[in-house]
Amino acid sequence: MVNMRKLRAEARQAATGRGHELKKFSHLYGSAAGSYAVASCRLCRAQVRVEPYPAHNSASIWGEAVGLGCPGTGWNSATMQSAG
């Protein structure tokens, strides 16, 4: 049994570390992939998805919010720090 609460916490931490401010997670239900949760940044609307049972060779946590810095907080991708 996958711990969704733990995955969501990890996803939130990863996004916050890139300057995003995530809203609450919503649970969505896919077809073949099963259920997953998604949250978006209230500043730039980048999303992060949490999949308890990802497809082969894919990550459980993925999305723009964990891959890119938040432009809403002046994130500098070169220095990996917020300008503000």
Ligand SMILES: [Zn+2]
């Ligand atoms: Zn953002």
